[in-house]
Structure formats: C-alpha cells, structure tokens
Amino acid sequence: MYKARHAWGFLAIPLLLLLLFTFIPSIAAFVLSFTNYNVFTPIEFLGLENYLKAFQDSDFKKAMFNTIYYWLLVTPALVVLPILVAILVNQKLRGIKVFRLIYYFPVLVSVVITAILWKWMFAKEGIVNYFLSWFGIEPTGWLMDTSTVMIALAFVTIWQGFGYYMLFYLAALQGVPKDLYEASELDGANFWKKHLYVTVPMIKPMIFFVAVISTMGAFKEFTLMLTMTDGGPLKASTTVVLLVFKEAFTNLDMGYASAISFILFVIILIITLINQKLLDNPNT
Amino acid sequence: MSKSVAANPSKQGFNRKKLISKFISYFFLLLLTCITIVPFIWTVSISLKGQNDVIFSIPPQFIPNTFTLENFITVWNTLPIPRYLLNTVFLTFFGVVLPLIFCSFAAYPLARMKFKGMNLIFILIIATMMIPNEVTMIPVYLVIDKLGLMGTYTGIIITGAITPLGIFLMRQGFKEIPREIEESAVIDGANVWQIFWKLMFPMVKPMLGVLAILCFISSWNNFLWPLLILDDPNKYPITLGLYQLQGAFSANTRLIAAGALIALIPVIVVFIAFQRYFIEAAYSSSVKG
Numbered sequence: 001m002y003k004a005r006h007a008w009g010f011l012a013i014p015l016l017l018l019l020l021f022t023f024i025p026s027i028a029a030f031v032l033s034f035t036n037y038n039v040f041t042p043i044e045f046l047g048l049e050n051y052l053k054a055f056q057d058s059d060f061k062k063a064m065f066n067t068i069y070y071w072l073l074v075t076p077a078l079v080v081l082p083i084l085v086a087i088l089v090n091q092k093l094r095g096i097k098v099f100r101l102i103y104y105f106p107v108l109v110s111v112v113i114t115a116i117l118w119k120w121m122f123a124k125e126g127i128v129n130y131f132l133s134w135f136g137i138e139p140t141g142w143l144m145d146t147s148t149v150m151i152a153l154a155f156v157t158i159w160q161g162f163g164y165y166m167l168f169y170l171a172a173l174q175g176v177p178k179d180l181y182e183a184s185e186l187d188g189a190n191f192w193k194k195h196l197y198v199t200v201p202m203i204k205p206m207i208f209f210v211a212v213i214s215t216m217g218a219f220k221e222f223t224l225m226l227t228m229t230d231g232g233p234l235k236a237s238t239t240v241v242l243l244v245f246k247e248a249f250t251n252l253d254m255g256y257a258s259a260i261s262f263i264l265f266v267i268i269l270i271i272t273l274i275n276q277k278l279l280d281n282p283n284t
Numbered sequence: 285m286s287k288s289v290a291a292n293p294s295k296q297g298f299n300r301k302k303l304i305s306k307f308i309s310y311f312f313l314l315l316l317t318c319i320t321i322v323p324f325i326w327t328v329s330i331s332l333k334g335q336n337d338v339i340f341s342i343p344p345q346f347i348p349n350t351f352t353l354e355n356f357i358t359v360w361n362t363l364p365i366p367r368y369l370l371n372t373v374f375l376t377f378f379g380v381v382l383p384l385i386f387c388s389f390a391a392y393p394l395a396r397m398k399f400k401g402m403n404l405i406f407i408l409i410i411a412t413m414m415i416p417n418e419v420t421m422i423p424v425y426l427v428i429d430k431l432g433l434m435g436t437y438t439g440i441i442i443t444g445a446i447t448p449l450g451i452f453l454m455r456q457g458f459k460e461i462p463r464e465i466e467e468s469a470v471i472d473g474a475n476v477w478q479i480f481w482k483l484m485f486p487m488v489k490p491m492l493g494v495l496a497i498l499c500f501i502s503s504w505n506n507f508l509w510p511l512l513i514l515d516d517p518n519k520y521p522i523t524l525g526l527y528q529l530q531g532a533f534s535a536n537t538r539l540i541a542a543g544a545l546i547a548l549i550p551v552i553v554v555f556i557a558f559q560r561y562f563i564e565a566a567y568s569s570s571v572k573g
Contacts, residue, residue, distance in 0.1 A: 001466070006476045007393035007402065014390035015405070017446045020431075022412045025423035029415075032422065088312055099313050101559055102320055107566070108551050110505035112523045113544045116530055117323040120330070120537070125340035127326055133342065159319065167566050220418045223508060227527060241418045248422045249512065258422055265419045272414065 029265075032258035039252050050259035060260060062235055063243040066150065070239060071218035073154035074161075078214040079207060082162050086169035087195060100170070103163035115227035118156045119143065128152075143229055146236035153224060153237055161217070165210050172206035173199065212275040216268055240264050324548075331355050331541035339537050355542040365543050367518065368525035372504060372547075375440060375521055379503025380496050382445040387495065388488070390446065391454030392480055396466070406455075413448040425512055439513045444503065450495050453568055457491030458484060490564075497558060497565040504551060522547045 033051070036044045054060045089100050106114070121127050122142040129139035142152040176199060184194045200207070222241035225231055231238035231246070238246075240260060248257035325346065330339055334350035359365050393399075394406050424443055433439030461484060469479050507523040514520060520528065526547060530540050555562060 001470045002393075002397045002399075002476065004399045007397045007399050010389045010393045010480070011405070014386050014446050014451070017386060017442070018390075018409070018412075018448075020427055021424055021443055021446070022420070022448060023408065025420035025427060026412055026415050028423035028426070029419050085316065088309060088316075091309060093306065093309060093313075096313075099317060101555075102317055104562070104566070105552075105555065106320060108501055108505075108555060108562075109548065110507060110523050110551075112505075112507050112527045112530075113547060116526065116540060116544050117327055120326060120340075121323050123340055125342050125344075127322060127344055130342050130344050139342070159323075163320075164566060167563060171567065216416070220416050222418070227507075244418070244421070248425075254422050254426075261419045261422070265415065268416060269414070 029258055030262060032255055033262045034259075035255040037255040037258075039254065046255065050256050051263070053256060054260055054263060059235065059238070059243060060240075063238050063240045063260075066235075066237060067219060067239045070150055070154055070157075070221065071215060073151060074157050074218045075211060075214045077154075077158045078161055078165055079211050081158065082165035082210070083169050083199070083203070083207070085162060085166045086173055087199065089166065090170055090173045100163075100166070103166055105163065106160045107164045109160070111223045112227050114156060114160060115224065118152075118159075119228060122152050144233055146234055149229055149233065149237045153228060156224060156228070157218075157221070161214070165214065168206055168210055169203060172203040176202045208275065208278055212271060215271055219264060219268055219271075327541045327544055330538055331545055333538055335538075355538045356546070359539050359542045359546065363529060363539065363543065364517070364520075364525065365522070365546055368520055368522040369546070371519060372521040372523075375437060375506065375510075376500060376503040378437075378441045379444050379506070380499045382441060383447060383450050383499050384492055384495060386446040387450035387454045388458075388485060388492070390451045391458055392484060394451070395455045395458035396461075396484075409448045409451055413452065421508075428513060434513060435515050435519075436513070437519065440506065440509045443509055444499070444506070449569070450499075453491055453495055454488065457488035461487050493558070493561045494565045494568050497561045498569055500554060501551075501565075 034046055034048070035050075036046050085103060089096055089103070109117075123129075124139055124141045128142065129137075133139065140148055142148045180198045180202070181194060184198050189197065220241055222239050222245055225237045225239055225242050226245065229237045231242050241264065244257045244261045244264070247253045247260065326344070329346045329348065332351055332353070332355070333339060333348040334352045334354065337348045337350060338345060390409075394402055394409075428434060428439045428443065431439075433442065465483060465487075466479055469483050474482070505523060506521065507527065510521050510524040511527070514524065517525075517528070522543075526540070526543055529543060
C-alpha cells in the first residue's frame with residue numbers, strides 16, 4: 001500500500017537537515033583535523049601535523065590530565081552513590097515519591113544557573129566553607145585555587161547528576177526478585193551483606209551502563225567549566241572539550257581544535273567498544 | 285495490630301527494628317534533600333535580601349533582616365529579563381515543535397515502510413548517534429555560517445530541528461502500532477498523508493510526550509548555540525542573558541539571584557505538571573550516551 005515516493009516524501013526534509021547538521025559535520029570534523037583551517041587564510045592540507053602538535057602541546061596534555069582527573073573524581077562517585085540513594089528511595093515510605101522528584105530536579109537546571117548557584121556556595125564566605133568549619137576545616141577559595149578547583153567542579157557534577165543515575169538504579173532494583181532478599185535475611189545477612197551479595201550482582205549490567213554513561217559525560221564536559229571558572233585558574237580546570245572550544249572559537253584555530261576533538265572521539269569510541277564487549281560477555 | 289504486639293514480644297522487637305530503620309531512612313532522605321536544595325534556598329534568601337543585608341558571612345544568614353521583593357521588581361523593570369524570557373519562550377516553542385514534526389516524518393517511513401535504502405539510512409542515523417555533539421560542534425558552526433544564519437534565531441532552531449535520538453525514539457513509537465490499523469484505513473480510502481496525520485501521529489502521543497520533554501529541557505537550557513550564534517543582546521535567551529549579566533553586574537548578587545529564580549520558575553512548573561513524562565524521558569535519553 002505504501003509506495004517509494006511516499007517514503008522519500010516524508011524523508012526529504014529530515015534527510016536534508018540531517019545531511020547539513022549531522023552527516024556532513026561528522027565527516028567534516030575528521031577532514032578539518034588534517035588542515036590549517038582558521039577562517040581567514042586559505043585552507044591548506046597539513047597531513048598529521050595537527051595530531052603531532054597535539055601530542056607535544058603542553059596545553060593539550062594538561063587538558064587531558066584535567067579531564068582524566070575530573071573523570072576519576074566524578075565517575076566512581078556517580079556509580080556508587082546513586083545505588084545507595086536508589087536503595088533508600090526504593091522503600092515503601094510516606095512521601096518517598098517527593099524525595100525522588102527532589103533528587104532528580106537538579107538534572108533539569110541549566111548549566112548557567114548551576115554555575116551561578118555554586119559560585120556563591122563555594123565563595124570564601126559561602127555555605128560550603130561554613131559547613132566545613134563545623135569539622136574544623138579552614139575556609140579556602142575553592143574556585144580560586146588550582147588544587148581545589150576540580151574537586152569543587154566534580155562535586156557540582158555529582159550534585160547535579162546523582163538523581164539521574166538514581167532513576168536507572170531504581171528501575172534495576174525493581175527487577176530484583178523480593179524472595180532473594182528474604183532468603184538472605186533468613187541467613188542472617190545485615191544491610192550491607194544483603195546488598196553486596198544480592199543487589200550488586202543482580203544490577204551488575206546497570207552498574208556497567210552507568211559507569212559508561214558517566215564516563216562519556218565526564219570526557220565531554222566543558223560548559224560547567226566554561227560558566228563557572230572559564231577553565232581557570234591557570235587552566236587548572238580546562239578540560240579537553242573546553243580546550244577545543246577555546247582553540248576553535250577564541251583562537252579560531254579550527255583545524256587544530258578538530259584534531260583534538262577527534263582524539264577525544266577515538267577515546268570515547270574505545271570506551272563504547274569496551275562496554276559492548278563487557279555487556280556481550282555473559283560472565284560479567 | 286497493637287494488641288498482637290503487646291502479646292508477642294518477638295514481634296515487638298521486630299517492630300522496633302523496623303522503626304529504627306525507618307528513622308535512619310528518613311534521616312538520610314532529609315540529609316540528601318538538604319544537600320540538594322541548599323543552593324536554591326540560598327539563592328531565594330539572597331534574592332529577598334535588602335541593600336543593608338550582608339550576603340556573604342560566616343555563619344551565613346539565611347533569613348534576611350529586611351524582607352523585600354524589590355530585587356525582583358528591579359530585575360523585571362530595569363534589566364532586560366522579560367525580553368530574555370520572551371526570547372526563550374519563542375526559541376523553546378520551535379525547539380519543541382519542529383523536532384516533534386521532523387523526527388516523526390523521518391521515523392514513520394523508517395518504521396512502517398520497506399524500500400531500498402531505508403535500512404542504510406537507519407544505520408547511518410544510528411552510527412551518527414555514536415558521535416558526540418562536542419565533536420561535530422565546529423563543522424555545525426561552519427555550516428550555519430556558510431548558510432548565512434549567524435546572528436539569527438533560525439541558526440539556533442535549525443541545529444535542533446532534528447536529532448538522531450529523536451528519530452530513534454519516534455521509530456520505536458511507530459513500530460509498536462499494529463499493522464491492521466493502517467490496512468483498515470486504506471480500505472476506507474484514506475491516502476498516506478491522512479493515515480499519517482489522522483491515524484498514526486495521534487497513536488504515538490506517549491513517545492511524542494517523551495520527546496517533547498527532552499526538547500523542552502534542551503531548548504530552555506540551550507546556552508552553547510546562542511553563545512556561538514547570537515551577537516545582538518536583544519536576542520539573547522535567558523541563559524545567555526544571565527551569563528552576560530553575571531559578568532557585567534557581578535557586584536549586584538541580589539539581582540542575579542532574582543533573575544536566576546525567574547528563569548527557574550517555568551522549569552519547576554513544567555516539571556511538576558509532567559513529572560511522569562520526565563522520568564520516562566530520562567530513561568529514553570540514555571540511549572545516546
């Protein structure tokens with residue numbers, strides 16, 4: 001009953017848009033990385049020069065280091081903490097749905113507003129320092145100090161993201177058969193043992209999934225740094241994508257920026273492939 | 285219940301254990317709630333403070349000495365916040381409606397029609413879902429520039445008018461509709477266009493709801509593309525407006541706080557009204573890493 005012209009009729013505008021804003025850019029991102037494109041001078045083919053430059057560029061190395069550091073701060077926390085929160089909100093308690101909604105809400109807040117809110121929280125005389133003073137910790141300018149800025153940014157990411165991953169674990173928890181818990185309780189398992197030996201093995205696929213999603217998120221993050229610290233102080237919070245952004249739109253060195261973003265793409269692709277392998281393997 | 289508890293000491297012990305666990309649960313639930321909402325409460329507090337109230341102090345002062353709505357009035361009247369909000373509403377309207385239409389257009393034949401090339405197109409779309417937007421950011425910018433769309437709303441709207449994820453989701457939606465429905469419509473003499481609009485489109489409403497929520501969040505919060513594309517401050521959406529105001533008026537923390545809250549209110553309202561869809565949307569969005 002359908003004819004080919006119907007199919008192409010529906011697909012015409014979408015394909016045109018995809019071509020312009022998805023397909024062509026995907027290829028162009030790769031092609032540009034071999035050129036010196038900088039908007040002003042005529043485009044020239046450079047071969048692997050941009051890539052060789054990247055591996056010698058101290059800014060790139062620093063950005064890579066910052067990104068990995070940020071990832072190590074963010075991902076373990078976002079893998080583990082939301083499990084505990086999901087267990088907490090998976091109980092039948094009065095008002096539990098309201099708690100779930102509250103925890104999820106920060107996910108919806110624009111990065112600009114998040115940055116504004118947390119700049120005040122991390123101010124020298126802000127709430128964070130006040131809270132820490134209860135434990136005898138001296139106040140510091142979190143976002144002004146190269147050694148603490150990433151920790152502060154990671155904390156904001158965890159604050160904003162734990163409710164998102166909580167939802168995934170919640171869905172996974174609801175698939176765990178209840179009698180497994182009852183059996184382990186009869187065996188005298190306490191809270192921690194029960195969840196370590198029942199919950200964790202049962203939701204393992206979801207744990208992998210969250211690890212991968214949050215890893216990709218960490219490697220791609222830059223708007224939080226752009227709005228909160230602008231990559232500073234002294235580039236201590238410049239991530240790889242923020243470097244791409246600055247090289248491309250501040251220095252207009254789009255060829256070089258494309259090479260960096262392509263290196264990032266390869267890293268993300270490798271993570272995806274490792275994940276696929278792990279998920280396909282029935283032993284994991 | 286209470287009778288049997290009194291009569292059975294072991295059950296009483298069980299109930300006490302339950303009570304303790306309930307107490308611990310609520311303790312952590314409230315602790316997490318505090319951590320989650322403290323930045324918002326703090327912002328509300330700042331926005332209500334008068335000129336003589338201190339903003340930053342240790343210990344912090346959450347309750348202002350002089351409550352005032354003056355900051356909100358000042359922001360509304362002297363800063364271009366209403367203008368920014370209007371711009372955001374405009375951008376968000378197209379940022380939601382266009383993807384709903386175009387993603388459905390693309391998904392409908394991919395889900396229901398079998399022709400040469402359909403599979404290839406679908407594979408291409410899935411493959412590009414693996415490429416992060418951050419990687420294609422530069423070429424997309426250049427395409428917008430080459431099309432002469434710099435400084436225009438079209439440039440912002442068009443980059444979000446169709447997404448591989450949206451096509452993927454809508455295809456799932458269309459796939460679930462039983463074959464018989466189209467066949468009976470054909471017998472009734474409906475043409476393909478009518479089948480699509482009158483029959484199929486209304487049947488994917490739940491998936492449209494999910495996609496609408498995803499598009500609403502990304503459009504309302506869109507910051508990167510307005511930053512890259514717009515140069516005229518009169519055209520700024522609220523996110524970009526606040527970002528610039530924050531730089532320019534960093535001295536006036538109270539006004540920025542009021543402005544941030546004004547920008548948050550629509551998100552809170554939509555969230556409360558459509559909470560079920562938001563949860564669904566969160567699961568769907570994870571398809572794209």
